[in-house]
Amino acid sequence: MSPETVRGTRGEDRDQYTREESRAIRRRSLRLLGSILAPLKRLIWLTGIVIVVSTAMRAIGPTLIAFGIDEALPRAVDQGDWGPAILIGLAFVVSGGIGAAFVGWYIVLIARLTQAVMMELRTRIFRHTQRLSLEFHEGYTSGRIIARQTSDLESIQELLDGSLNELIDAILIGSFTLLMLFLIDWRSGLLLLGMGIPLVLLMRWFVRESQKGFRATRVVSARLIVQFVETMTGIRAVQAFRREPRGREVFGRVADDYRRANLRVFRLFGVLDPGLILLANVTIAGVLLWGALRVSDGTLAIGVLLASVLYVRNFFGPIEEVAMFLNSYQSATAALEKVSGVLEEDPTVQDPERARRLPEARGELEFDGVSFAYATGRTVLADCALTIPAGQTVALVGTTGAGKSTLAKLVARFYDPTAGRVLLDGVDLRQLDPEDLRRAIVMVTQEAYLFSGTVAENIALGKPDATLAEIRAAAEAVGAHGFIEALPDGYDTDVNKRGGRVSAGQRQLVSFARAFLADPRVLILDEATASLDLPSERLVQDALQRLLADRTAIIIAHRLSTVAIADRVLVMEHGRVVEDGSPAALIAAGGRYAALNAGWEASQA
Structure with missing residues (x-):
């Protein structure tokens, strides 16, 4: 079977795939996402422009502070010229105000984008599952269909509502921060780049392991919903045959599987978060030490050192947000795989391409x-x-x-x-x-x-x-x-x-x-x-x-x-x-x- 033909979520309710199957599933999910986002290009471009402007306004803050300390403050103290200091203060306030206004605009735009995507997904799932043949519905439990329409879509919405915002903000803040750091002190920029090697290795490990973990949680989550729905649907038979103890036992096992699957994911964060904190502290200490040596010999202004430290801190701050995004991303990716699997199912009973009309049937x-x-x-x-x-x-x-x-x-x-x-x-x-x-x-x-x-x-x-x-x-x-x-x-x-x-x-x-x-x-x-x-x-x-x-x-x-x-x-x-x-x-x-x-x-x- 060609990887491109991997479909049928009845066969995808598992957490292990071959490499070719995984690639085919990712391609399928990307096709689905692309088809939904295509009509929203204008809104996406506007949202992108707004977030770039807001991020740029926030990123120039440390540079303004450095210029104020190294240039405007000495002129005000030594020469009594407060003009540059006032201009720097106004620029800081204006840039912050513009950044805040654009952040508010961005929140509204990302909400519109999210709701448009979720509306399309919900209606697609409903329309498509109605079209699917009886064979699909007889082989696919109602609990799994409910999971596609509820918990899976909730995971995707959580990603779009908050986590995607955090990722875009982290990427742009990181990019602008690195650029500004190189502009004011390229040596500190090189030090930050050097710490990027262990950072990339840490993030790559986390992405690989969390992908497995979140896929497993989606599978077990669907089983949990299936067990609950089937028990409640057949409650008369359960009570008639006194199967409540057996139901509690089976549901308890599935719930425990779900608990353990979630714990495995959180253990990954138990390694990631301390690792990020360690890398941030080591980098800040390195910039401070190297900067202090250069300040002492007069090759670096103290305002630039302060700005460099602020930029390094600003760089690693959003990395925490990236970790939270990865949390939602892996969950949403696993959910999107399940949703795209349902939408890739073809009706086994196909409508004819050239239908023959029979407006008045006799019934033979x-x-x-x-x-x-x-x-x-x-x-x-x-x-x-x-x-x-x-x-x-x-x-x-x-x-x-x-x-x-x-x-x-x-x-x-x-x-x-x-x-x-x-x-x-x-x-x-x-x-x-x-x-x-x-x-x-x-x-x-x-x-x-x-x-x-x-x-x-x-x-x-x-x-x-x-x-x-x-x-x-x-x-x-x-x-x-x-x-x-x-x-x-x-x-x-x-x-x-x-x-x-x-x-x-x-x-x-x-x-x-x-x-x-x-x-x-x-x-x-x-x-x-x-x-x-x-x-x-x-x-x-x-x-x-x-x-x-x-x-x-x-x-x-x-x-x-x-x-x-x-x-x-x-x-x-x-x-x-x-x-x-x-x-x-x-x-x-x-x-x-x-x-x-x-x-x-x-x-x-």
Whole structure:
């Protein structure tokens, strides 16, 4: 695999990479950053000019002090000429005022730049993860997606908000300081340059080790979020099976891993900070000693020595800020790697380049030599050849893992076949316009997910411009109107998070109303009655008859009472259709479906 193709954050949730992988990931992250910053060039240039001016104004302070001590002060004392001293004082105040004003302007500009970058990143992640195929979401935990959108972006924002400011300030102050030091006393400048060798070695060691450390903290941080989100999402199962002690144990281990990963990083700072202080003190002592010797023999003015010491101190002061920047930088770099990995994921189900329109679908489905295998390599469907005429209701039955849901997902184009074609009215789904496809085919699953909002808004999900009369008619058609009217605010009742105000059966009825209102030509019910109790199931049978009328329907159900309304039954085993016929004909044939039906009738006795 080429390094440029390194992608897929599911495989990047680790802290060790080959050198080529690391380079490819860095290039990928830089591409992302470059694409975000490109539209902000004017703001970046303005911000750069402002910080240069503010830094220059602050950097000339020690030189003004040196000139004041060595030139203006003697003239004022010896000759009574206070003009130069006053001018130096005014220049010092003006330069400081200009520097302060430009610093304030810079803070506002960097805030605008930061928020623009964060806004773009947030929206890109959201848009892109919505586009990604079902395969990605089934293999990538919700906790990791949340980590990309929360803790990872917070690390990047922390870098842009404060640490980047400190770095730019440190670089410019260091550069101007070194330049001014060479202008007033090049010998002290050479001494400072000489101390740059151990400084570079120290910083290089820190960058290398902290990169490993911060990458490890991002990985463990994501695991921590995943563990918390999964536990809270499945809290009913946790409490039902008394898994709280086990949850505490697992979460405790992950939290301890996170603690130890952070401690490893802080130990690095335990070496860096004392090292910087030592180098600064040694350099200042060297400048003072050498300068004192030259002052004593008259080759160096005392004001210049004072300015040299101030410049050396100013040079090493921002180095501490560079260390803090490296702290945020390594964390943000690791976060950007994860974010860029998500954004580099390609949908496995791609929209066609030249889409074929099908504005009025009839609903005929055809499987032309269809085979399908998941990314793991396991074949789920094998050479499926099948035609479903428009308007026919087909039930899929079989043991768990027989391939029923996979066949339905291919019809909904959540996946594409590994081989063969799935056609709607003779058009390959891979060539069909996505809008026409989503309008023509709708799937209702066992998990009837309701979004925060009113009941009416949830029913209108597939037809946002529907009137209240249309929404009520759809609810009445599937038998949901009665319980909705009994809610506190009727159709305006807020269902709360994930539909917490209504029962599982009621959520399913709302999803039926949603599908009825969308009016697709092909309707897929994947275990859609599994959440209904027997009274609710009997109530919805008539609704299902109306829901399925005049449209092609695929029903996946273990309850054979639901299967009984089908025109045709397909019995599947190991990815193949082994029986095909009407319910009555298959029962009379005495095959697998007959055995399933007999077992179901016995369970109802």
